[in-house]
Amino acid sequence: MKALGLHLGVLLTLALAGLLLPDYHQGMLTRVLVMAVFATGYNLAFGYTGLLSLGHALHFSAGMMAAGLAMRDGMAPEAALPLGALAGTVSAALTGILALRTKGVSFMIVTLMFAQAFYLTLLYFGAFTGGDEGFPLPGSARQMFGLDLTQPGPRFTVALLLFGIALLVQAALVRGRFGRSMVAIRENEERSRMLGYNPFTIKLTALTLSGLYAGVAGAAYGLLFGYVGAGFGTTQYSILPMLYVLLGGAGTTLGPLLGAGLMAWLIDAASSLTEASLAIIGAVLIALVVFAPKGILGTIRERGAKWLP
């Protein structure tokens, strides 16, 4: 009950913030919400199941490309968004079947290589995908359920709606039986195998769900901000969700949102002092692994607030 109340409270606060914030910050919040959907999916794989993937840019950009190319060819966003979700899901399931044969460091490198190969493929077929320069989506293609997504207000509404669904589904999932088996695998794979679980199936399901989230986020990113490009397939877009999850707290429901939001405003605040946003990302990553490996919410939960979801 407490957890449900907290989640609804956070969503309500976000809705109010969207209404009250000035345009610039509302736009930033929209972007943060979409990236938080991505990071929430990453949290399912990394935070709850312990799968440190370095290749989620693949699922994000697969979703974005599938939806973007379909919309460029005249498909309606109502159909393109599910298509993007499907692309993310399928890409995660296919690479997962192979990558999950490995563990630990090899798993990270294999996922990294798959993502890199996909990125290079996008560049190789640059004439079709737009390559590094990408392509804009015309305003006429960005009309969904009567909402004009070239306007900031409707854009924020859609982002909040998607994040709300992502958050509540995640919360329900991790409280349920399946979520507990995910955590069991993370904590001790051999023991959960002995208890009769099939680690491979559980890990593959978690990874596929995670890909679904990434695909939705990628498709929504292209749809809301009107630009699709291969650049979203670079390694940096695999690192970002990991950074958000680590910062907010891996294995906490609200950690991904907190991490994405904090990083966005940190880089924004620092941009008046320095252009060195890469250095900020680097410094935060290092500080996190050294001083707070459990992230913000993870540390709070450890220091007393045990009920924190």
Next chain:
Amino acid sequence: MGTGSLLMLATLEGTVMAAVLALAAVGLSLTFGVMRVVNVAHGEFFMLGAVLAWAVAQAMPSAPLGFVAALLIAPALVGALAWVTDTALLKRLNYNPDSTIVATIGLSYLIQQGALSFFGPDARAVAAPFTLRLQFPGFGYSGYKLFVVAAALLVLLAVWWGLTRSRAGLVMRATQVDRNTARAFGINVDRVYAGTFALGAALAALAAVLLAPISQAHYLMGHDPLLLSFIVVIIGGLGSLRGTLLAALVIGLADGILSMLYPPTLAKILATLAVAMVLVFRPQGLFGDRT
């Protein structure tokens, strides 16, 4: 140019590539073999070597002098940075695989930004220490490139000798096999780790200094060597030096020859996919023994 000359040129280019690659990859292989640390910042150590080579060469009056100075100073500085990184950062993480990967990702961003801020976004040319043109039947070839091959071979031989014949190498191998037993025998494992990490980084920097006159120094140049080094180390078998050298030769030659015949992007796609498949289906590498 006839087919024979073309093939010979491609083989030469491949050999140069293989030499530089082997140096960089051996550094990565050493750190993984001895410390079980995957150093994602390895490519940035490489880049730093090239950028420092440019900086040192700028400060020197003549090109040969600048090159020799760079050859000594750049690997030393990069090695020192790696030493500090190991003692101040990796040791605190207890060399936990997940944490060290995240930390070295962070480090790679910091180094990249540092190079961008201090050296700027332009590609900088470094002058070769000598300009000698060798005439082959059908084409002329840069003597400096052949010097790079010889120098890389010499360094690799030295590393080989050091690891198999010297006391330091024995200590490193002992630590690799079992760090607790090594510690019990009075080996200062912390220093072995710091030294190995520094040596690995210095080898990458050295490779970059040798390569700088052929290509250029640029703050984003670490990306490809990192990927290729990973490929070489994985194909050769993680932590196996012999496999790494063999794989560097095969991949360097293949890269040199294929990139003359096919678009480089396609070659890279196939190479990355091949590596992923090797890790999935033959995790001990193509040349490594199953242990």
